[in-house]
Amino acid sequence: MRxxxxxxxxxxxxxxxxxxxxxAPLAAQEQVEPSKNLMPGKDVELTTARxxxxxxxxxxxxxxxxxxxxxxxxxxxxxxxMPIAPNEIPLVVxxxxxxxxxxxxxxxxxxxPAAAAPSEDPVQKxxxxxxxxxxxxxxxxxIGPGFREIARRYQGQGDAPDQLVKKIREGGSGVWGxxxxxxxxxxxxxxxxxxxxxxxxxx
Amino acid sequence: MSETINxxxxxxxxxxxxxxxxxxxxxxxxxxxxxxLPEFALAQGAPKPPADPAGVIPxxxxxxxxxxxxxIHSERPLxxxxxxxxxxxxxxxxxxxxxxxxxxxxxxxxxxxxxxIKGLVDKQLKLNVADLxxxxxxxxxxxxxxxxxxxxxxxxxxxxxxxxxxxxxMSCPKWNGVRLSDVLRTAGVKSGAVHxxxxxxxxxxxPTIPKVARSVPLWKAMEEHSMxxxxxxxxxxxVIHGAPIRVMIPGWAGSASVKWVASIEVLxxxxxxxxxxxxxxxxxxPVPPGSKMPADAASTEGWPIKSIITNPAPNATFKxxxxxxxxxxxxxxxxxxDRVEVSFDEGRTxxxxxxxxxxxxxxxxxxxxxxxxxxxxxxxxxxxxxxxNGNMQPIVTPWNPLGxxxxxxxxxxxxxxx
Numbered sequence: 165m166r167x168x169x170x171x172x173x174x175x176x177x178x179x180x181x182x183x184x185x186x187x188a189p190l191a192a193q194e195q196v197e198p199s200k201n202l203m204p205g206k207d208v209e210l211t212t213a214r215x216x217x218x219x220x221x222x223x224x225x226x227x228x229x230x231x232x233x234x235x236x237x238x239x240x241x242x243x244x245x246m247p248i249a250p251n252e253i254p255l256v257v258x259x260x261x262x263x264x265x266x267x268x269x270x271x272x273x274x275x276x277p278a279a280a281a282p283s284e285d286p287v288q289k290x291x292x293x294x295x296x297x298x299x300x301x302x303x304x305x306x307i308g309p310g311f312r313e314i315a316r317r318y319q320g321q322g323d324a325p326d327q328l329v330k331k332i333r334e335g336g337s338g339v340w341g342x343x344x345x346x347x348x349x350x351x352x353x354x355x356x357x358x359x360x361x362x363x364x365x366x367x
Numbered sequence: 368m369s370e371t372i373n374x375x376x377x378x379x380x381x382x383x384x385x386x387x388x389x390x391x392x393x394x395x396x397x398x399x400x401x402x403x404l405p406e407f408a409l410a411q412g413a414p415k416p417p418a419d420p421a422g423v424i425p426x427x428x429x430x431x432x433x434x435x436x437x438x439i440h441s442e443r444p445l446x447x448x449x450x451x452x453x454x455x456x457x458x459x460x461x462x463x464x465x466x467x468x469x470x471x472x473x474x475x476x477x478x479x480x481x482x483x484i485k486g487l488v489d490k491q492l493k494l495n496v497a498d499l500x501x502x503x504x505x506x507x508x509x510x511x512x513x514x515x516x517x518x519x520x521x522x523x524x525x526x527x528x529x530x531x532x533x534x535x536x537m538s539c540p541k542w543n544g545v546r547l548s549d550v551l552r553t554a555g556v557k558s559g560a561v562h563x564x565x566x567x568x569x570x571x572x573x574p575t576i577p578k579v580a581r582s583v584p585l586w587k588a589m590e591e592h593s594m595x596x597x598x599x600x601x602x603x604x605x606v607i608h609g610a611p612i613r614v615m616i617p618g619w620a621g622s623a624s625v626k627w628v629a630s631i632e633v634l635x636x637x638x639x640x641x642x643x644x645x646x647x648x649x650x651x652x653p654v655p656p657g658s659k660m661p662a663d664a665a666s667t668e669g670w671p672i673k674s675i676i677t678n679p680a681p682n683a684t685f686k687x688x689x690x691x692x693x694x695x696x697x698x699x700x701x702x703x704x705d706r707v708e709v710s711f712d713e714g715r716t717x718x719x720x721x722x723x724x725x726x727x728x729x730x731x732x733x734x735x736x737x738x739x740x741x742x743x744x745x746x747x748x749x750x751x752x753x754x755x756n757g758n759m760q761p762i763v764t765p766w767n768p769l770g771x772x773x774x775x776x777x778x779x780x781x782x783x784x785x
Contacts, residue, residue, distance in 0.1 A: 217572050217573060218443070218444075218571055218572050218573065218576060219441065219443050219444060220441055220442045220443045222441055222442075223441060223527075226530055227525075227527050228524065228525075229526075229527055229657075230657045232657070232658070232659050233526075233527065233657065233659065233768065235659075236659040236660060236768070237527055239645070240641070240645040240646060243577075243641035243644070243645045244576065244577065244641050244645075244646070245571060245573055245575045245576030245577055247573060247575065266524055266657065295572070298572075298573060299573065307573065307574075307575050343574055343575060344574045345574070346420060346573075346574055347420075347421070349421065350418060
């Protein structure tokens with residue numbers, strides 16, 4: 165059919181120039197490219213650790229929701245597997261409802277609490293970048309056991325460091341319950357040694 | 368009435384280069400056109416998302432198989448779509464079919480990846496692609512697949528979720544596979560069956576993340592266009608679209624069309640789980656913008672009447688003296704298109720567009736109209752479709768908490784030069 169051919173030719177031709185402009189005055193306008201990182205503020209680290217595991221930060225940074233919607237959203241995310249302790253929920257809601265609120269502008273940069281100094285601690289950096297802290301806290305069980313609990317269990321076992329290195333690298337389940345620990349095969353020996361050394365000191 | 372269109376009498380128009388977005392060749396990264404907020408958090412040593420686990424196909428590899436017209440909306444989970452001006456084809460080419468993951472893009476072995484047919488059936492089945500090809504009649508159909516949140520940014524305020532553009536997140540490819548009903552009949556559906564649940568084998572970043580799982584009423588699962596799919600547009604099914612095997616529930620919110628399907632379970636009630644009870648829900652009655660999801664809500668099903676204008680492209684320019692081709696698609700899940708009207712005066716008056724025949728029950732229908740410019744200047748065109756039950760597209764879709772079923776009128780502006 166001629167019209168179809170014509171349309172196909174038109175579509176091919178339009179490949180040469182790509183227009184991102186959309187005219188949608190009947191609809192809300194698209195926002196500018198959202199930031200890949202959360203705004204600094206109280207509990208930004210906790211919010212990042214709990215949220216920016218399963219999805220990137222733009223899901224938050226492009227959103228402006230009411231407090232009620234943020235509360236609702238956290239409950240939905242928990243059903244989708246969000247790792248969060250009950251006492252952390254109000255902290256994360258408070259952060260989101262302060263900095264990404266449709267009705268109230270975020271505190272200006274000058275009024276924001278002083279940003280924490282960049283973390284130079286190699287252990288904290290390792291735990292963060294490998295998302296260990298999504299499932300493990302120091303002093304309590306989240307999805308997996310707390311680091312102190314792990315240190316206590318392996319205390320006094322001569323081959324504990326080797327066992328832990330293997331556990332982190334290979335993953336597994338059964339020691340602490342049915343929830344499996346995923347493997348982390350990309351981790352090098354040096355990093356594993358640093359991590360395990362630190363864990364064993366958490367008593 | 369619309370005029371007859373022939374190749375010589377209509378103009379294609381030039382597309383403005385304003386708002387040009389370049390994609391780094393091969394890398395799949397989108398270069399932002401607007402200024403983003405400063406990147407504070409990393410400088411503070413905030414945690415970064417963990418690296419993709421083994422068995423996951425990285426986004427740049429997925430996007431290398433896609434047309435440059437696809438814009439990435441989020442990197443984890445990966446979502447991307449092309450807007451109306453790139454969707455003129457009757458059959459959406461595979462490289463322009465939109466991308467929507469809930470979890471990772473996971474690669475499974477074609478021989479060992481099985482789908483289990485279980486639940487209220489006389490005999491359980493365990494099938495791989497080869498079993499499906501060998502034991503069931505192959506079928507193909509063009510059908511709409513559309514994310515429940517397609518067009519979400521049309522709502523005001525914009526609800527949470529993937530920021531689909533007003534005309535992004537829908538595709539109409541040709542699907543190759545077998546009828547879901549043939550497979551269910553072979554297994555033997557027992558009395559008392561009400562819903563059929565599909566569960567994907569894909570996985571998320573943490574072991575505690577639930578699998579993607581949705582159920583549909585038995586009648587929809589048994590409808591002859593519902594399929595287990597292993598091919599797209601007579602070619603292989605790309606991994607990003609659920610290879611080796613996926614479900615395709617035509618015309619319904621895309622989440623029902625579970626990718627990488629591992630289990631098809633016949634149930635005596637709708638499935639319970641996060642993808643049924645907290646996501647993919649619509650209030651039964653409209654709620655004020657900004658509300659929480661009310662208790663009185665239902666799971667998403669078929670898409671309501673909708674249309675998009677694929678030509679002209681936004682901001683195209685035309686020479687005076689020749690008709691301008693206006694064209695697009697209209698679709699609705701469980702009805703037929705009665706008519707598509709177009710308006711060039713912001714909805715004061717409407718003209719019937721010419722409607723092509725529907726290629727398949729759940730395919731979109733192409734409409735066209737030859738517009739004769741009255742003189743030079745800026746022109747806008749609105750399209751409005753009505754289905755066989757008398758349901759007409761609204762000017763603006765009523766707001767709902769998760770931003771589903773956007774079907775407000777699409778409006779495109781273009782310029783006629785003297």
